[in-house]
Amino acid sequence: MLLDPGLLAEQLLNSLQLAMLLFLLAIGLSVTFGLMDYLNLAHGTIYMFSAYAALSIAQRGGSFWLCLLVAPLISTAIGLLLYFGVLRRAVTKGHLVQVLLTVGVIYVGGDCVRMLFGDAPNSVPQPIILSHTVNFFGFEYPAYRLFIIALGLFVQIALYLGLERTRVGAVVRAGVDDRATVETLGINIGLVFTFVFALGAYLAGVAGVAAAPIFGVYPGMDISIIILVLIVVVVGGPGSLKGAIVGSLLIAFADTFGKILLPQFAMMMIYTVMAVVLVFRPHGLLPAGRFRV
Amino acid sequence: MTGTDLWRRAIAVAMAVSAIVSYFLVGAFGRELMAEIAIFAIFAMSLDLLALCGLVSFGHAGFFGIGAYIFGGLTVLAGWPPGAAMLAAIVAGALIAAIAGLFVLRTSGVFFIMVTLALSLMFYAWAFRNPMFNGGDGMGGVPRVDLSPIGIDMKSAGAFATVTMIVCAVIWVGLEIVLGSPFGRMLSAIRQNPGRVRALGGNVFNYRMAAYVGSGTIAAFAGSLMAQHANFISPDVGNWFVSGDVLIAVVTGGIGTLIGPIIGATLLIVLKHTLSSLFGYWYLWLGLVFIGVALFMPNGIVGAVMQIQQRLSAKSKLEHHPESEDEV
Amino acid sequence: MSVLETQNLRKSFGALTATQDVSLRFESGIRYAMIGPNGAGKTTLFNLLSGSLRPNYGKILLNDVDITSHSQEERAQIGIARSFQRNNLFPELTVRENLGIACGIKAGLMPTFWRSFRGFHSAHACADNVAAKVGLLDELDRPARHMSYGSQRQLEVGLALACEPTVLLLDEPTSGMSYEETRRMHDLINALPRALTVIVIEHDMDIVLSFADRIIVLDYGRVLEQGTPAEIQASSIVRERYLGQGGFAGADAVVRP
Numbered sequence: 082m083l084l085d086p087g088l089l090a091e092q093l094l095n096s097l098q099l100a101m102l103l104f105l106l107a108i109g110l111s112v113t114f115g116l117m118d119y120l121n122l123a124h125g126t127i128y129m130f131s132a133y134a135a136l137s138i139a140q141r142g143g144s145f146w147l148c149l150l151v152a153p154l155i156s157t158a159i160g161l162l163l164y165f166g167v168l169r170r171a172v173t174k175g176h177l178v179q180v181l182l183t184v185g186v187i188y189v190g191g192d193c194v195r196m197l198f199g200d201a202p203n204s205v206p207q208p209i210i211l212s213h214t215v216n217f218f219g220f221e222y223p224a225y226r227l228f229i230i231a232l233g234l235f236v237q238i239a240l241y242l243g244l245e246r247t248r249v250g251a252v253v254r255a256g257v258d259d260r261a262t263v264e265t266l267g268i269n270i271g272l273v274f275t276f277v278f279a280l281g282a283y284l285a286g287v288a289g290v291a292a293a294p295i296f297g298v299y300p301g302m303d304i305s306i307i308i309l310v311l312i313v314v315v316v317g318g319p320g321s322l323k324g325a326i327v328g329s330l331l332i333a334f335a336d337t338f339g340k341i342l343l344p345q346f347a348m349m350m351i352y353t354v355m356a357v358v359l360v361f362r363p364h365g366l367l368p369a370g371r372f373r374v
Numbered sequence: 375m376t377g378t379d380l381w382r383r384a385i386a387v388a389m390a391v392s393a394i395v396s397y398f399l400v401g402a403f404g405r406e407l408m409a410e411i412a413i414f415a416i417f418a419m420s421l422d423l424l425a426l427c428g429l430v431s432f433g434h435a436g437f438f439g440i441g442a443y444i445f446g447g448l449t450v451l452a453g454w455p456p457g458a459a460m461l462a463a464i465v466a467g468a469l470i471a472a473i474a475g476l477f478v479l480r481t482s483g484v485f486f487i488m489v490t491l492a493l494s495l496m497f498y499a500w501a502f503r504n505p506m507f508n509g510g511d512g513m514g515g516v517p518r519v520d521l522s523p524i525g526i527d528m529k530s531a532g533a534f535a536t537v538t539m540i541v542c543a544v545i546w547v548g549l550e551i552v553l554g555s556p557f558g559r560m561l562s563a564i565r566q567n568p569g570r571v572r573a574l575g576g577n578v579f580n581y582r583m584a585a586y587v588g589s590g591t592i593a594a595f596a597g598s599l600m601a602q603h604a605n606f607i608s609p610d611v612g613n614w615f616v617s618g619d620v621l622i623a624v625v626t627g628g629i630g631t632l633i634g635p636i637i638g639a640t641l642l643i644v645l646k647h648t649l650s651s652l653f654g655y656w657y658l659w660l661g662l663v664f665i666g667v668a669l670f671m672p673n674g675i676v677g678a679v680m681q682i683q684q685r686l687s688a689k690s691k692l693e694h695h696p697e698s699e700d701e702v
Numbered sequence: 703m704s705v706l707e708t709q710n711l712r713k714s715f716g717a718l719t720a721t722q723d724v725s726l727r728f729e730s731g732i733r734y735a736m737i738g739p740n741g742a743g744k745t746t747l748f749n750l751l752s753g754s755l756r757p758n759y760g761k762i763l764l765n766d767v768d769i770t771s772h773s774q775e776e777r778a779q780i781g782i783a784r785s786f787q788r789n790n791l792f793p794e795l796t797v798r799e800n801l802g803i804a805c806g807i808k809a810g811l812m813p814t815f816w817r818s819f820r821g822f823h824s825a826h827a828c829a830d831n832v833a834a835k836v837g838l839l840d841e842l843d844r845p846a847r848h849m850s851y852g853s854q855r856q857l858e859v860g861l862a863l864a865c866e867p868t869v870l871l872l873d874e875p876t877s878g879m880s881y882e883e884t885r886r887m888h889d890l891i892n893a894l895p896r897a898l899t900v901i902v903i904e905h906d907m908d909i910v911l912s913f914a915d916r917i918i919v920l921d922y923g924r925v926l927e928q929g930t931p932a933e934i935q936a937s938s939i940v941r942e943r944y945l946g947q948g949g950f951a952g953a954d955a956v957v958r959p
Contacts (some may be wrong), residue, residue, distance in 0.1 A: 120484060167665060174672045176484065177430055181625045182668035184618060188661025196655055308491075308614075315488040348499040352492040356477070359489050363481045556806050556822065557815035563803045566792045573752065573790070574865055575778030576807045 087220040092337055094217070098226045100333035101233025105288035106306065107313040108240065108325045109281020115257040115320020115369055117274050120176045121168065122183035125307030126190040127282045131156035131289030132298045133194055135205050145208035145294075153286025160282030164275070172274070187303060195300050202299035205290070229291050236284065240322055253277060257320040258370035309336075312351055316358050318365030319372055327366055331358075379554070381683050385676060386546065386633045389640075393539060397532075405535040406603075411643050412538040413599045416545055418623045418635035420592035423549060425629045426558070427585045428565030429479075432487045432617050433494030437467050437590045439501060439612025441597025446516045446607035447507065456519040460598050467594020468587055475586040479579060494617055501609035512608025516601045528602075538599060542636070545592065549632055552588075561585055562630065626667050628674025637675055704730045704765060704781065704868035704899050706751065711760035713746055713923075720746040721757070722923040728869065733891075734901040735910040738920035739943075744903045745787055747920070748871050751901075752784045753777040764869075783867035787874045787903075789854045793847035797838050797857055800846055801829035804864035828864065835893070836860040837886055852883035859890065870894070872902045876909060888912060919943075 110124045134155040135148035143151075163186060171179045207225045214221040244250035252273055256263045264270050296302065309332065317328020332351055339350030346353075358365070364372040397408060421434050441463040448459040478489050507513045518528040526533050552558045560581050564571050568578045601607050610616070623642045628634025645663060649656035671678040706728040713721040720743045728734060736744050749755040751762065753774035762770045769777060792800050802819070805828035806812045819825075833839050836856045841849060846857060859875050872891070876884045884906065891913050894900055904910050910917060910931075917934045919926040927933075927940050934940055 114484065120487075167669065170669055171672075174668075176487070177425075177621075177625050177629065178668050178672045180430075180432075180618075181622055181664050184622060185661040185664030185666075185668060188657040188664065190661075192655040192658035192661070196658075308495075311488060312492070315485055319484070345503065346499075348502075349496050352495050352499075355492050356489060356496075359481050359485055360477055363485055365485070551818070552815045554818045554820070555815045556812040556817075556819045556825075559799070559803060559806070559819050560812045563792050563795070566794055567790065569754070570790045570792065570861070571803075571807075572774040573754070573778060573784060573786075574804045574807050574861065575775050576812065577775050581812075 090218065090220060091222060092341060094222055094226065094230070096330075096334045096337040098229045098233075099337060100329040101229050102288050102292050103310060103313050103329040103333055104233055104325055105236060105284045105291070106310045107317065107329050108236075108322065109278075109284050110310055111314045111317070111319050111321070111325045112253065112257065112277050113281050114314065115372070116253060116260070116277055117172055118176075119168075119172055120179045120183070122180060122307055122311075123163065123168070123186040123190065123303075124281070124285055124310065125303035126187050127156050127160045127163075128285040128289040128292075128306060129190065129194060129303040130159050131286035132205070132293045132302065133198060134286075135290045135293050136198065136203050136298045139205045145206065145290075148205060148293075149287070149290045152290045153283050156286035156289065157279055157283045160285075161275075161279055164278050164282075168278075169274075187307075191300055191303065198300075200300055202297050204297045205293035207294040225294065229295075232287075232291060236287075237322070237326060244322055249273075249276065254369070309351070312355050315365055316355050318362075318368030320369035321367055324365060324367040324369065331366075378680055378683070381680060382631055382633050382676065383550075385637075385679065389633065389636060390543065397535065397539075402531045405531040407643065407647060409531070409535040409538045409603050411640050412535070412542040413596050413603055414620070414623070414643055415542050415636040415639040416599070417593055417596040418620050418627070418639040419542075419545060419549055419632060420589045420596060421620050421624050422630060422632055422635045423552070423561075423592070424585055424589040425624055426553070426565065427561035427582055428568070429482075429582065429586070430487050430621070431490040431589075432614070432621060433490030433492070434589075434593050434620055435612045435614060435616035436490075436494030436497040437471065437593035438597040438600065438616060438620075439494075439497050439609070440470060441467055441594030442601040442607045442611045443501060443507065443597075444594070445598035445601045446513060449517050450513060450515050451506065456517055456602070460519065460595070463598035464591055464595050467597075468591040470594075471587045471590025472583070474590070475583045479582050479586060491614060491617065494612060494614060498609050498612045498614065501612060507607065510609060512606055512610075514606045516605045516607060518602040518605070534603065538603070541599070546632065546636065553632060557581070557584070565630075622664060624674075626664070626671075626674055628676030628678075628680075631674065631676040631680075634674045634676035641675075705763075706782070706869050706899065707763040707766075708747075708751070709761040709763070711747070711750060711762070712758050713743075713750055713755060714758050720923050721750060724760070724923070724925055726918065726925065726928070728899055728901060730868075730899055731897050732899060733913050733915045734899075734918060735914035735916070736901060736903045736918045736920060737905070737907075737910060738926070741922075742920040743923040744920050745873055746923075748784060748873050748901075748903065751871060752782060778865055778867075781866075781868035782871070783862040783865035783869070784871035785858045785862040785873055785875060787877065789851075789858050791846040791854060791857055791861065794845060796843050796845050797833055797849070797860075798826065798829050798842040800857060801832050801860055801864050802826060804861050805829050805832070808865055832860050832864045835863060836890060852879050855879060855883070855887070856890075859887070867898070869899045870901070872900065874903050874905065876904065876906055884909065 106124065106128060110121060113119050113121055131152045134152040138148045138151060167186065168182065171182045211225040211228050213224050215224045215227060217227070244254055252263065252268055256270060256273055260270065313325070313328040313332045316331060318324030331354065335350050335354045339346065343350065393408070397405065417438055421431060424431055444463040444466045445459045448454040448462055449456055474493055478486065478493065481489050501507060502510050518534065521528050521537070526537065528534050528537065560576060564578055564581055571578050597611065600611060619642060623638035624635045626641060627636065627638025645660060649659050653659060673681065708724055708726050711721055711724040712719065724747060738744055746755065750757050753772055757770065761768055764780060764782070792803065795803070802825055805825045806822065809825055811822055811825065830842070833842055836859055838853060838856055838860065841853055846854060849857065855875060859872060862870060876887050879887065888909050891900065891902065914931055916928065917931055918928040919934065919940050921943055926943060927937050
């Protein structure tokens with residue numbers, strides 16, 4: 082099967098598209114963990130809220146583009162409410178308490194979504210101008226998936242420039258490296274935390290809308306995605322942009338090609354990759370700052 | 375530490391008394407619930423042993439599942455007597471923990487959490503696809519240990535509950551001894567400052583390994599009890615939700631307090647049963663409870679009780695010795 | 703008899719060479735002070751000696767036995783103990799419990815899991831003993847995190863002493879201490895058993911001159927100079943690079959012959 086260049090190319094692009102979605106989610110979780118040492122399992126809940134917000138807008142006749150514009154803003158707002166109301170208090174309390182707290186948020190969020198939208202799976206339609214295939218180097222590939230790849234690349238470049246070229250980016254990188262020193266420089270680290278959290282939530286929201294036409298919108302989507310994202314963060318190495326990119330690519334490829342080549346081991350493929358990576362690189366492949374031994 | 379030890383044991387005695395009282399107040403279904411609580415409490419104590427030395431496993435359901443499947447497989451498929459099958463489950467738990475420990479203990483912190491999660495997910499995936507055990511549908515007909523020679527009918531809910539509760543109490547006593555032993559103190563020191571332990575000549579890896587193997591063994595034992603309780607095994611016994619549940623039970627009760635995990639286990643199961651019968655959307659309420667505990671009792675229920683005890687004793691110290699500068 | 707020796711020790715962190723070609727010999731029972739500007743590589747050298755860092759090149763020998771590949775715990779077990787520059791204690795445990803852990807490890811009784819720790823009187827006697835030596839008898843039941851900084855520093859040294867070492871490495875034991883606390887630490891160092899090889903990283907020249915038999919000056923990872931206090935004071939290189947033109951002026955220093 083792999084010998085067919087068309088099918089091979091299609092699967093490569095599928096992997097790339099999945100990698101982009103995973104990246105959008107992983108980068109927020111990774112930097113939050115790298116900077117604040119905060120294990121936010123409720124990150125998937127924000128992704129889910131955005132998808133359901135998009136569903137709401139679409140059901141009222143809104144276009145996909147309106148969803149993409151508005152839904153992430155809604156989920157970011159909810160995320161910030163959660164942050165200030167509840168999540169922020171566990172920043173100094175250690176991972177175990179953070180796990181307890183964010184699992185509680187997951188349970189509450191999951192039921193809220195069920196109460197408002199029911200248990201049945203839903204979907205958001207693709208935008209019309211992208212609902213066709215493109216002749217991509219000799220074979221047909223859905224334009225919408227190419228759009229997701231382009232969107233992901235755009236975000237990656239924007240984040241790279243932001244982290245390397247702006248003052249805020251420098252502070253974030255310094256904070257991931259050595260938070261205590263940054264604090265002694267008189268920088269309001271709390272403001273940086275809030276900014277990083279908000280940006281992570283926004284990107285998760287974007288992922289929620291972008292993934293909706295492909296993965297659907299259903300209760301439990303938060304849990305199924307968060308495990309994958311955690312694996313990406315850990316494999317790629319927490320706290321670094323490069324780590325999130327490499328991690329999402331590796332896991333996306335392992336998942337896509339694993340399902341094709343070894344369907345009976347499909348679920349195990351990713352876990353095995355993670356276990357192997359951690360045995361040789363106990364802190365992930367490209368960790369930042371304090372995780373680098 | 376004597377003050378806190380005393381309080382923990384007092385809480386344990388209170389729990390035991392309330393368990394005995396409850397036993398006579400509830401009917402057969404209530405007693406089945408008590409058995410489930412006792413088994414889950416043993417499972418939670420096994421995780422607490424690990425948490426004591428600072429290792430947070432998010433994959434303990436894997437050992438639970440291994441214990442259940444070894445017991446179920448040997449009794450149903452290979453016709454082994456339940457007693458021997460339980461022994462096999464315990465030995466399997468120890469062996470697998472020893473092998474897994476060699477890999478898993480090279481990591482720490484969030485990486486340890488993820489690796490242990492990954493291992494348990496692998497077990498789940500294996501069990502789900504395994505035709506020998508009927509995959510996702512699970513396998514029934516799992517027998518209970520036969521205690522009729524000593525006059526106990528394990529098929530009755532009451533007898534089974536009594537036996538499991540006694541087993542739970544015995545394990546508690548055993549782990550309490552470990553907690554107060556030099557080994558237990560070392561685990562606590564390793565949690566607080568592993569680097570210093572090394573600098574003092576202690577082999578941190580060996581102690582962590584011992585804790586991991588002990589923990590996995592007890593968890594597998596609990597799994598074999600669970601198989602008997604349900605007379606059924608399915609992959610869900612090793613589902614990562616179960617890992618999450620037991621972790622939450624330990625944190626809610628109070629890490630490292632031993633009686634805390636028992637309280638947490640009780641609370642979790644009781645809450646799940648009562649909330650699900652009262653409300654349609656009961657995960658909402660469960661989630662709110664978790665949020666409440668995380669925000670207001672981050673040291674767990676037992677931890678919160680200890681803090682009150684410390685404040686009271688500090689207050690009385692000040693009252694009796696106003697000149698002594700005391701801790702906050 | 704405990705001779706600790708390094709041969710051509712080198713340690714680099716990427717482009718930064720923290721320790722360069724360091725060959726030193728620490729004789730039994732001698733008191734050494736290691737001085738040098740910040741960043742000279744003193745703590746790195748301690749880390750290499752105690753085993754928490756491995757050198758890129760060179761050897762470490764204890765009584766002519768090559769211990770370069772020994773782990774931290776192995777070195778502590780054969781008698782090399784250290785205290786840390788920043789307090790490295792067991793914060794939730796009391797002074798007695800902190801020292802009890804150290805004494806218990808030394809006595810080899812920590813693997814015991816079937817008996818209460820409270821029953822091991824020898825370990826607790828050892829702990830009380832060390833507490834007396836470092837002047838913490840009145841704080842035995844205080845949790846480490848509730849102690850004053852100076853007391854924590856004393857406990858820091860106590861933990862290293864409890865290992866019953868033959869070579870004791872003290873990393874800036876008086877850093878952050880008040881004058882009173884510094885004097886107490888100075889008395890403590892002077893009261894250490896004579897057979898013990900003691901190496902102290904110190905910035906306070908008063909302390910250095912009051913106890914040191916030999917002074918080793920590090921600079922940029924290399925040994926700049928080593929000798930008796932008189933030799934070091936007379937050294938123009940040392941004065942220029944480290945002490946400044948003022949040298950030891952103003953210090954009520956007692957120079958040991």
